[in-house]
Amino acid sequence: MGKKDKEFVKEITPRAEDYSQWYLDVILKAQMMDYSPVKGCMVIRPYGFTLWENMQAGLDERIKATGHRNAYFPLFIPESLLQKEADHVEGFAPEVAWVTHGGNEKLSERLLVRPTSETIICEMFSRWIQSYRDLPVLMNQWCNVVRWEKVTRPFLRTSEFLWQEGHTAHRSEEEAEEHTLRMLEVYRDFVENDLAVPVVKGQKTENEKFAGARETYSIEALMSDGKALQAGTSHNLGTHFAKVFDITYLDSDGELKHVWQTSWGVSTRLVGAIIMVHGDDRGLVLPPKVAPTQVILVPIAPKKVREEVLPKAAAIYEEIKEAGIRIEMDDREEYSPGWKFNEWEMKGVPLRIEVGPRDLEAGQAVLARRDNGEKETVAIGDLKARVPILLGEIQANMFEKAKNFREENTYRTDDYEEFKKIIEEKRGFVISRWCGHGECEQAIKEETKATIRCIPFNLEASPGKCLRCGTESDKLVYFARAY
Amino acid sequence: MGKKDKEFVKEITPRAEDYSQWYLDVILKAQMMDYSPVKGCMVIRPYGFTLWENMQAGLDERIKATGHRNAYFPLFIPESLLQKEADHVEGFAPEVAWVTHGGNEKLSERLLVRPTSETIICEMFSRWIQSYRDLPVLMNQWCNVVRWEKVTRPFLRTSEFLWQEGHTAHRSEEEAEEHTLRMLEVYRDFVENDLAVPVVKGQKTENEKFAGARETYSIEALMSDGKALQAGTSHNLGTHFAKVFDITYLDSDGELKHVWQTSWGVSTRLVGAIIMVHGDDRGLVLPPKVAPTQVILVPIAPKKVREEVLPKAAAIYEEIKEAGIRIEMDDREEYSPGWKFNEWEMKGVPLRIEVGPRDLEAGQAVLARRDNGEKETVAIGDLKARVPILLGEIQANMFEKAKNFREENTYRTDDYEEFKKIIEEKRGFVISRWCGHGECEQAIKEETKATIRCIPFNLEASPGKCLRCGTESDKLVYFARAY
Numbered sequence: 001m002g003k004k005d006k007e008f009v010k011e012i013t014p015r016a017e018d019y020s021q022w023y024l025d026v027i028l029k030a031q032m033m034d035y036s037p038v039k040g041c042m043v044i045r046p047y048g049f050t051l052w053e054n055m056q057a058g059l060d061e062r063i064k065a066t067g068h069r070n071a072y073f074p075l076f077i078p079e080s081l082l083q084k085e086a087d088h089v090e091g092f093a094p095e096v097a098w099v100t101h102g103g104n105e106k107l108s109e110r111l112l113v114r115p116t117s118e119t120i121i122c123e124m125f126s127r128w129i130q131s132y133r134d135l136p137v138l139m140n141q142w143c144n145v146v147r148w149e150k151v152t153r154p155f156l157r158t159s160e161f162l163w164q165e166g167h168t169a170h171r172s173e174e175e176a177e178e179h180t181l182r183m184l185e186v187y188r189d190f191v192e193n194d195l196a197v198p199v200v201k202g203q204k205t206e207n208e209k210f211a212g213a214r215e216t217y218s219i220e221a222l223m224s225d226g227k228a229l230q231a232g233t234s235h236n237l238g239t240h241f242a243k244v245f246d247i248t249y250l251d252s253d254g255e256l257k258h259v260w261q262t263s264w265g266v267s268t269r270l271v272g273a274i275i276m277v278h279g280d281d282r283g284l285v286l287p288p289k290v291a292p293t294q295v296i297l298v299p300i301a302p303k304k305v306r307e308e309v310l311p312k313a314a315a316i317y318e319e320i321k322e323a324g325i326r327i328e329m330d331d332r333e334e335y336s337p338g339w340k341f342n343e344w345e346m347k348g349v350p351l352r353i354e355v356g357p358r359d360l361e362a363g364q365a366v367l368a369r370r371d372n373g374e375k376e377t378v379a380i381g382d383l384k385a386r387v388p389i390l391l392g393e394i395q396a397n398m399f400e401k402a403k404n405f406r407e408e409n410t411y412r413t414d415d416y417e418e419f420k421k422i423i424e425e426k427r428g429f430v431i432s433r434w435c436g437h438g439e440c441e442q443a444i445k446e447e448t449k450a451t452i453r454c455i456p457f458n459l460e461a462s463p464g465k466c467l468r469c470g471t472e473s474d475k476l477v478y479f480a481r482a483y
Numbered sequence: 484m485g486k487k488d489k490e491f492v493k494e495i496t497p498r499a500e501d502y503s504q505w506y507l508d509v510i511l512k513a514q515m516m517d518y519s520p521v522k523g524c525m526v527i528r529p530y531g532f533t534l535w536e537n538m539q540a541g542l543d544e545r546i547k548a549t550g551h552r553n554a555y556f557p558l559f560i561p562e563s564l565l566q567k568e569a570d571h572v573e574g575f576a577p578e579v580a581w582v583t584h585g586g587n588e589k590l591s592e593r594l595l596v597r598p599t600s601e602t603i604i605c606e607m608f609s610r611w612i613q614s615y616r617d618l619p620v621l622m623n624q625w626c627n628v629v630r631w632e633k634v635t636r637p638f639l640r641t642s643e644f645l646w647q648e649g650h651t652a653h654r655s656e657e658e659a660e661e662h663t664l665r666m667l668e669v670y671r672d673f674v675e676n677d678l679a680v681p682v683v684k685g686q687k688t689e690n691e692k693f694a695g696a697r698e699t700y701s702i703e704a705l706m707s708d709g710k711a712l713q714a715g716t717s718h719n720l721g722t723h724f725a726k727v728f729d730i731t732y733l734d735s736d737g738e739l740k741h742v743w744q745t746s747w748g749v750s751t752r753l754v755g756a757i758i759m760v761h762g763d764d765r766g767l768v769l770p771p772k773v774a775p776t777q778v779i780l781v782p783i784a785p786k787k788v789r790e791e792v793l794p795k796a797a798a799i800y801e802e803i804k805e806a807g808i809r810i811e812m813d814d815r816e817e818y819s820p821g822w823k824f825n826e827w828e829m830k831g832v833p834l835r836i837e838v839g840p841r842d843l844e845a846g847q848a849v850l851a852r853r854d855n856g857e858k859e860t861v862a863i864g865d866l867k868a869r870v871p872i873l874l875g876e877i878q879a880n881m882f883e884k885a886k887n888f889r890e891e892n893t894y895r896t897d898d899y900e901e902f903k904k905i906i907e908e909k910r911g912f913v914i915s916r917w918c919g920h921g922e923c924e925q926a927i928k929e930e931t932k933a934t935i936r937c938i939p940f941n942l943e944a945s946p947g948k949c950l951r952c953g954t955e956s957d958k959l960v961y962f963a964r965a966y
Contacts, residue, residue: 034607037564038557038594043607046552046622053553069529070536074521075558075596075627075643076580081520097559098584099596102631102642103577111521113558113582113596123520133817139529144558144627148585159585160558334616 040159050292076111091211122245155272163267169259176260187232196398202454214238223276226427228480234264284348288391300356435466523642533775559594574694605728638755646750652742659743670715679881685937697721706759709910711963717747767831771874783839918949
């Protein structure tokens with residue numbers, strides 16, 4: 001770590017004091033990212049990027065296991081393509097970056113930097129898809145996208161971000177709907193099992209759905225400040241794009257039909273979710289499945305025993321590493337063990353192994369967990385077996401802890417005054433009845449800053465009255481203030 | 484494959500008839516890529532992208548094994564940053580894409596879409612590097628870059644392409660030079676061993692080096708039409724960028740010094756090298772180490788024996804797949820075995836397994852190699868052991884074949900008339916003496932279209948006279964016409 005960084009972030013602001021500042025302190029101090037000279041665009045530093053690479057690996061495997069293959073489409077999209085789908089252009093045009101010149105020449109048509117790739121992918125689908133035999137088309141792309149944001153926050157909302165966007169074409173309405181929900185389930189599985197972040201699955205309202213989609217589904221997570229974060233979306237595009245891009249196939253009955261499409265994406269915003277769901281006042285707490293470093297080995301080796309301790313620590317390091325665990329050893333001489341403990345706790349490494357001369361004499365090592373601070377002493381010969389078990393327990397405990405937090409911070413009311421009080425004073429999710437009208441949703445948003453996160457799958461409809469307008473309604477929805 | 488594609492590319496033009504057309508036919512027919520609505524930008528289709536993913540995996544592992552970590556820097560670079568290094572701006576300004584508007588607002592400063600990231604990375608290095616303890620900094624980035632090209636050719640020269648760019652900072656001149664050569668060796672090892680493409684390592688001339696570099700080294704490959712392709716470059720940047728970006732560190736002697744830097748990159752252009760080095764008139768020939776599909780299993784199952792053959796073929800498929808081999812089974816009913824053989828040969832799959840009813844009766848299968856057309860009959864029980872051995876032999880044979888081709892097409896002369904004749908009639912590499920002057924190099928280029936590919940490491944200096952001007956010179960260099 002360079003000296004300027006150390007001066008810049010001396011301490012981590014406690015969450016209770018200033019949550020936003022805590023978030024920035026943590027990601028800067030842990031060297032997850034840095035600000036760049038380009039407004040709204042961040043640099044993802046190696047520690048943050050390695051986390052993202054591990055996340056990509058887990059999700060990419062799932063995307064491939066469901067039959068998709070990766071491809072790459074151009075960064076630039078001609079303005080005329082964006083114009084084709086009316087809702088889509090209305091949703092995205094205000095926030096695109098425009099390329100007007102190539103070299104010294106003015107372009108005959110402006111190009112936009114992709115904010116999402118439906119339009120250019122549909123253009124290609126219309127060339128590639130001809131027969132029912134070509135369907136389904138199941139593609140995914142990992143790439144950068146740009147949305148010119150006025151107010152940005154690292155990982156959560158940046159003008160450029162990294163993501164994957166899946167794009168598929170199907171023969172029938174049912175198949176497309178099934179696929180939309182299948183990918184939502186892939187996201188839930190990935191986010192809950194790999195990132196240890198519990199989510200609510202549900203459908204977006206008309207106001208909140210993707211520009212150009214027929215239906216949008218999402219997974220919604222609750223951050224530790226009680227605000228919600230949309231963690232992933234899956235869209236049933238119906239035949240909206242197929243009609244304007246003329247994507248047709250000759251069906252087995254001899255008729256020319258439009259394909260049914262889906263698209264879905266998650267982004268580097270999930271890094272922000274991990275930080276805000278698990279982090280504490282000492283810094284990051286990273287889930288073992290995606291942590292860049294799963295285990296940090298700190299030899300306690302004062303000068304006079306250094307020659308004795310280090311080779312034995314190195315042997316432990318090699319053994320754990322060979323077991324396929326991402327372990328690092330911190331044998332720097334210029335820092336004390338206590339300083340190193342703090343440093344690696346701040347960086348959120350799930351498990352620490354301490355070995356000092358007395359431990360080695362007794363043939364043992366100390367294991368310290370980041371998630372709950374528990375320590376245990378383990379015989380050196382048992383480390384290789386014990387470490388993976390503990391990493392599994394940490395992963396499971398982090399999920400349980402986050403789930404308990406969410407449950408403790410999920411409220412149920414149809415009383416608007418109580419609703420406003422909860423939203424203002426406690427935050428969290430509030431489950432309430434809603435009449436289904438956009439105007440009422442909009443009014444609630446203006447009056448409380450809470451939005452409908454989703455119409456959940458997990459709640460059964462039951463009769464009652466809309467929270468705000470009192471109209472009869474059986475529709476229970478999740479409200480929250482959101483990032 | 485959609486019908487339009489089939490109509491579009493009916494046959495592959497023979498190489499001898501029109502090499503450029505052969506190249507385009509192969510990549511379109513094999514669905515490696517497609518043209519996009521954006522001039523000079525291509526779509527990399529799943530078959531081409533999976534090849535690239537396999538290439539990335541092999542190279543990324545080597546980059547990490549040499550101590551680098553991946554990071555991500557912004558796509559956009561403020562114009563003022565590009566302007567800082569004089570040679571760099573002169574080299575890149577004419578071919579950058581300019582972003583002038585964000586949403587509906589004109590930007591106060593134009594942003595360029597990165598053609599390479601030295602400038603923005605140096606800006607960040609100047610913030611991060613303070614002490615000799617921060618060095619070396621070893622980073623790599625996988626990303627898209629844009630260079631606004633007037634004449635493009637898929638994979639070889641496109642306005643947008645994918646690549647990795649390594650960027651490092653070191654404490655001493657020697658360390659930076661060593662690192663530049665270390666990464667060149669990483670490239671040689673990767674390209675020769677994974678892509679089966681033999682290369683010549685050497686140094687670029689002043690005229691040909693990277694804009695802003697002190698020294699540029701490259702690996703140069705020979706395509707099957709006798710033209711050369713620069714397959715990777717590694718630059719010693721000296722302190723050129725450190726001085727203009729003020730990247731300094733406090734050394735252990737208390738003095739403030741500039742860091743020594745390197746940068747190095749390879750791109751999707753290597754996909755073009757694979758195609759042109761190994762492909763033949765029937766299509767692609769892909770090296771097993773990176774082939775999307777290493778083995779294609781074609782059951783020969785006419786209708787009346789279908790129920791009998793398919794389950795046994797499926798069992799073979801499962802067994803080979805479990806051995807970690809990338810195998811696919813083509814059991815489509817609508818195509819004949821002969822059609823399938825052609826299709827998969829065109830797609831360059833290294834090895835085919837054929838199993839028909841008679842084979843199964845005899846407890847055997849036929850293995851057919853793509854590289855040399857050899858077939859052998861193997862007992863089904865031995866397949867799992869035999870397939871990996873054959874894939875290894877194919878990989879080695881492809882490299883040997885390409886190396887022999889290169890050696891047969893490498894000439895040695897200091898006679899300018901003979902040189903011109905070889906370049907015009909035979910192509911290939913020509914090793915000749917050169918005086919070391921840029922003017923002479925430039926004149927040879929204008930007179931013959933041949934450029935100095937590199938000043939090779941593998942040739943000993945010996946006295947003689949410059950090919951063109953007759954000046955005394957001991958410098959032997961590789962000339963060729965190049966992509």
